[in-house]
Amino acid sequence: MQIAFIAHDRKKDEMVNFVTAYEQAFTGCQLYSTGTTGQRIMEATNLKIHRFMSGPLGGDQQIGALVAENELDLIIFLRDPLMAQPHEPDITALLRICDVQGIPVATNVATAEILVKALMRGDFAWRELVHKYKPGLETDE
Numbered sequence: 001m002q003i004a005f006i007a008h009d010r011k012k013d014e015m016v017n018f019v020t021a022y023e024q025a026f027t028g029c030q031l032y033s034t035g036t037t038g039q040r041i042m043e044a045t046n047l048k049i050h051r052f053m054s055g056p057l058g059g060d061q062q063i064g065a066l067v068a069e070n071e072l073d074l075i076i077f078l079r080d081p082l083m084a085q086p087h088e089p090d091i092t093a094l095l096r097i098c099d100v101q102g103i104p105v106a107t108n109v110a111t112a113e114i115l116v117k118a119l120m121r122g123d124f125a126w127r128e129l130v131h132k133y134k135p136g137l138e139t140d141e
């Protein structure tokens with residue numbers, strides 16, 4: 001499974017606690033994150049995460065590109081609903097492409113807990129078929 005972690009600054013402690021609590025569930029998955037979120041998680045766990053750029057510098061868009069190519073199965077994005085973000089358009093675009101592609105995205109820890117328990121239960125197994133039989137990038141021909 002391919003999973004991305006993103007957390008706004010005031011949600012990073014919550015993200016670290018959550019991923020630490022469910023580290024076993026994420027072990028063996030291909031993990032991605034925005035810059036600082038990934039750094040914080042790797043400092044607290046044994047997980048190896050591919051860190052993209054910091055969210056405000058383009059990291060959200062890089063993760064959005066993976067979603068657009070159906071290369072992500074789950075996103076845990078702990079947003080701060082009480083703090084305006086300078087890169088709000090990037091955040092909106094990322095959530096939009098998740099809806100376009102039908103990718104599960106948790107924007108709070110309650111939803112994240114439900115989705116990670118589904119992951120542990122095997123409810124995401126169908127995504128393995130998507131990766132196996134995914135058509136190549138669409139071309140004009």
Ligand SMILES: O=C(CO)COP(=O)(O)O
Nearest residue numbers: 034035036037054055056
């Ligand atoms: O701002 C973010 C997502 O919108 C998070 O980015 P960082 O993980 O680099 O702090």
